[in-house]
Amino acid sequence: MLTTVAAGRVFDYSYCIGMYGMSGQGFWSPQDFALAGDTMYVLSRGAEELGQRVSRVTLDHQFLGQFGAFGRGDGQFVWPRSIALDGDGNVYASDDFLNRVSVFDPEGTFLSCWGESGDDKGQLNGPCGIAFDGDGNVLIVDSMNNRVQRFTSDGKFLGKFGHQGDGEGEFNLPWGICLDDAGSVYVADWKNNRVQKFDADGNFLLSFEASPTSGVGDLHGPTGVAVDSEGDVYVTDWGNHRLQVYAPDGRFIATLVGDAQQPSPWTQTYIDANPDIIKARRRVDLEPEWRFRRPVSVRVDENDRIFVLEANRHRVQVYDKVKDYEEHPLNL
Amino acid sequence: MTNREEIALMGHLMRRAGFGGTHDELVDKAGRGYEATVEDLLNPEQFEPVDEELLYRFMPGYEGALGPPLNQADWVYRMINTERPLEEKMALFWHQLFATGNSKVDNPPELTQQIAMFRRVGLGKFRDILIELAQNPAMIFWLDNNGNHRGAINENWGRELLELFSMGVGNYSEDDIKEASRAFTGWTIGPKIPRNPLGRFYWNFEYRAEDHDDGEKTFLGHRGNFNGQDIINLVVDQPATARFLSRHLYNFFVADEPQVPSWNITPPNDPDAIDQLVAAYNESDGDIRFMLRVLFNSDFFKQARFSRVKSPAELVISTARMAGNFSQPRPGFNSLAFECAYQGQELLNPPSVESWHTGSEWIDGGALVRRVNFAAGLLGDVSLPGVRSMVDTLRERGNLGPDGLVEACLELVGPLEVSEGTREELLEQARSDGGIRWDTAEDCAASEKRIGVMLALIAASRDFQFA
Numbered sequence: 001m002l003t004t005v006a007a008g009r010v011f012d013y014s015y016c017i018g019m020y021g022m023s024g025q026g027f028w029s030p031q032d033f034a035l036a037g038d039t040m041y042v043l044s045r046g047a048e049e050l051g052q053r054v055s056r057v058t059l060d061h062q063f064l065g066q067f068g069a070f071g072r073g074d075g076q077f078v079w080p081r082s083i084a085l086d087g088d089g090n091v092y093a094s095d096d097f098l099n100r101v102s103v104f105d106p107e108g109t110f111l112s113c114w115g116e117s118g119d120d121k122g123q124l125n126g127p128c129g130i131a132f133d134g135d136g137n138v139l140i141v142d143s144m145n146n147r148v149q150r151f152t153s154d155g156k157f158l159g160k161f162g163h164q165g166d167g168e169g170e171f172n173l174p175w176g177i178c179l180d181d182a183g184s185v186y187v188a189d190w191k192n193n194r195v196q197k198f199d200a201d202g203n204f205l206l207s208f209e210a211s212p213t214s215g216v217g218d219l220h221g222p223t224g225v226a227v228d229s230e231g232d233v234y235v236t237d238w239g240n241h242r243l244q245v246y247a248p249d250g251r252f253i254a255t256l257v258g259d260a261q262q263p264s265p266w267t268q269t270y271i272d273a274n275p276d277i278i279k280a281r282r283r284v285d286l287e288p289e290w291r292f293r294r295p296v297s298v299r300v301d302e303n304d305r306i307f308v309l310e311a312n313r314h315r316v317q318v319y320d321k322v323k324d325y326e327e328h329p330l331n332l
Numbered sequence: 333m334t335n336r337e338e339i340a341l342m343g344h345l346m347r348r349a350g351f352g353g354t355h356d357e358l359v360d361k362a363g364r365g366y367e368a369t370v371e372d373l374l375n376p377e378q379f380e381p382v383d384e385e386l387l388y389r390f391m392p393g394y395e396g397a398l399g400p401p402l403n404q405a406d407w408v409y410r411m412i413n414t415e416r417p418l419e420e421k422m423a424l425f426w427h428q429l430f431a432t433g434n435s436k437v438d439n440p441p442e443l444t445q446q447i448a449m450f451r452r453v454g455l456g457k458f459r460d461i462l463i464e465l466a467q468n469p470a471m472i473f474w475l476d477n478n479g480n481h482r483g484a485i486n487e488n489w490g491r492e493l494l495e496l497f498s499m500g501v502g503n504y505s506e507d508d509i510k511e512a513s514r515a516f517t518g519w520t521i522g523p524k525i526p527r528n529p530l531g532r533f534y535w536n537f538e539y540r541a542e543d544h545d546d547g548e549k550t551f552l553g554h555r556g557n558f559n560g561q562d563i564i565n566l567v568v569d570q571p572a573t574a575r576f577l578s579r580h581l582y583n584f585f586v587a588d589e590p591q592v593p594s595w596n597i598t599p600p601n602d603p604d605a606i607d608q609l610v611a612a613y614n615e616s617d618g619d620i621r622f623m624l625r626v627l628f629n630s631d632f633f634k635q636a637r638f639s640r641v642k643s644p645a646e647l648v649i650s651t652a653r654m655a656g657n658f659s660q661p662r663p664g665f666n667s668l669a670f671e672c673a674y675q676g677q678e679l680l681n682p683p684s685v686e687s688w689h690t691g692s693e694w695i696d697g698g699a700l701v702r703r704v705n706f707a708a709g710l711l712g713d714v715s716l717p718g719v720r721s722m723v724d725t726l727r728e729r730g731n732l733g734p735d736g737l738v739e740a741c742l743e744l745v746g747p748l749e750v751s752e753g754t755r756e757e758l759l760e761q762a763r764s765d766g767g768i769r770w771d772t773a774e775d776c777a778a779s780e781k782r783i784g785v786m787l788a789l790i791a792a793s794r795d796f797q798f799a
Contacts, residue, residue, distance in 0.1 A: 047402055051393075280525075281525065
């Protein structure tokens with residue numbers, strides 16, 4: 001269904017952006033993205049030695065260009081994983097093979113990179129989620145070390161919290177991260193099937209996971225997390241191919257499964273240029289195409305629009321959180 | 333205390349039923365016992381499967397692979413890192429027997445699904461495996477059964493089911509092929525969402541009753557309104573099927589046989605062994621696990637060390653396992669998949685439905701150079717963790733003269749049995765360079781270098797080409 005009403009919230013499917021592309025217009029196994037006004041930076045992981053890049057696209061489907069490529073040199077990636085923007089719009093991208101963060105200006109010019117492999121404080125092993133706090137410092141999910149580390153924007157170590165385990169404040173291969181307006185930190189604890197919320201100092205506050213009584217709201221390999229202006233929490237439930245929505249207190253609210261019934265303009269152009277594909281599509285149930293496949297990252301903009309990136313459909317689906325929704329007559 | 337002979341026998345078992353093992357692994361398994369290890373291999377479900385989600389977390393392109401070699405690399409990763417070696421080896425066996433290729437299917441995820449099916453049912457009853465195969469979308473497309481219609485048969489699947497997959501040439505008539513094909517009308521796949529620009533989608537098996545020819549058929553002397561399942565039931569009861577499958581198992585697990593197309597005119601190299609496997613087939617109603625239990629515990633198997641040429645997949649996977657540098661997701665699995673292809677075995681893309689020719693036909697000038705360079709390159713690199721472990725083991729043994737160095741290295745790479753000629757060449761190298769000593773830093777550096785050279789030479793030997 002295109003409109004989901006649950007617990008006083010209304011989530012209304014809007015449109016989708018993107019398609020598969022080895023290079024240029026399109027994404028390839030995208031892992032993360034960042035919003036900057038009407039522009040979006042999408043980080044493609046590609047495959048082995050091909051396809052790694054950051055794509056710049058507008059929210060109305062204009063492809064502005066790309067930067068980065070496979071390699072170990074400056075401005076290159078092997079396993080690009082996550083991306084975030086600082087207050088000046090500079091682009092920070094983690095690489096969980098090279099154990100470093102690469103920094104680019106908003107146009108994609110390489111500025112610097114930092115990061116050292118290891119498990120001592122300040123060292124990285126499989127850096128994944130990346131986010132900025134209110135002071136302009138960088139929080140990085142140091143996944144293989146099962147912790148979150150905080151650095152200055154030029155890579156000086158400031159602090160860390162978490163260690164391996166499944167108790168409160170412990171992690172098992174954590175992945176994505178976000179902060180809310182109060183500075184609280186949310187971490188997708190991938191192998192523990194939950195999202196943990198911490199205060200700004202890293203003290204455990206709350207866990208978003210399956211209800212211990214009903215089992216609803218369960219997660220299987222959560223990857224990304226975002227918080228809207230009302231405190232609702234969105235989690236990409238990667239292993240279950242869905243988006244789970246929770247209230248600020250951790251109560252489960254709704255599930256979104258993807259609703260891209262109308263292909264993106266890029267996709268539609270591809271279809272329209274291929275008569276055999278048009279014929280083939282008229283003979284099949286297209287529903288599998290609408291649905292999320294490996295949703296991997298979620299972001300919420302200042303208007304509480306919810307953007308969900310799918311690694312295996314190479315696109316972003318957009319939902320509006322409708323604040324002034326009026327129920328239609330149910331007896332229509 | 334486990335003796336050298338027990339370790340050597342365990343090395344033989346693991347090379348054939350899996351993709352080899354490190355010396356430490358072989359010592360452990362030998363301590364557990366041969367028959368107990370055979371049972372472990374035959375009952376893989378007691379061991380954890382490959383963590384697929386961990387793999388796809390790091391290598392998202394493998395899932396729903398958009399094109400080769402990603403699907404091949406996915407399989408290479410699993411073959412190297414499985415804790416269920418026989419399950420994976422059987423998938424390779426069935427892939428070589430039921431050869432299905434991306435050159436025509438052009439749908440890598442479907443081929444990956446087919447291999448997953450082999451993992452799932454590959455140790456079960458041959459009857460069930462053939463039913464799964466007949467309903468496998470990649471196979472249906474590969475052999476055109478989607479074009480096999482009531483009143484307008486396409487014989488491709490029916491012919492290969494009998495000729496290449498079960499009975500072998502000379503055991504059925506052209507009319508049997510036509511009747512079998514009639515029985516499989518209506519076994520098909522439907523259209524799927526086309527590939528790109530949103531990734532790959534899967535076919536589904538469909539049985540279309542309206543397209544099935546349900547008329548009376550005569551097949552192998554039996555009459556009835558046969559459907560596809562009835563044909564398979566009749567096929568698996570044929571003595572020719574028991575013999576054909578037994579010979580394939582012998583060729584894959586025991587010793588090289590003549591090439592398959594000659595089997596109807598060339599007798600097996602070891603008829604008694606084939607008879608034992610046929611008896612196991614008949615006793616167990618075609619149960620593959622039962623047949624393999626007989627095979628691995630037989631004298632003919634235990635006495636067949638180094639009597640098969642390693643297939644490219646076996647050489648690449650076993651050497652990479654020994655080198656130890658592909659034990660987790662990392663870049664480089666594409667290169668291993670390419671390496672199999674360069675050596676003559678492009679996984680998931682055999683040259684035809686007849687599959688690869690095996691044995692000595694794996695070897696030609698170009699392939700041999702690739703095999704030698706690949707294996708020597710890995711085993712000669714003392715920085716790789718598996719090779720490093722061998723260096724550490726040798727260091728624990730203390731100073732060794734040239735003869736001791738050669739013997740110890742052969743033991744750690746197998747143990748590998750070599751010809752006198754090879755041994756003399758290795759000794760000549762060892763004597764010219766000297767043995768290994770660990771008294772000073774200079775000694776250690778020189779010894780590590782000598783070990784690397786010796787391991788590379790062993791990997792380059794003729795003897796290393798055999799499993």
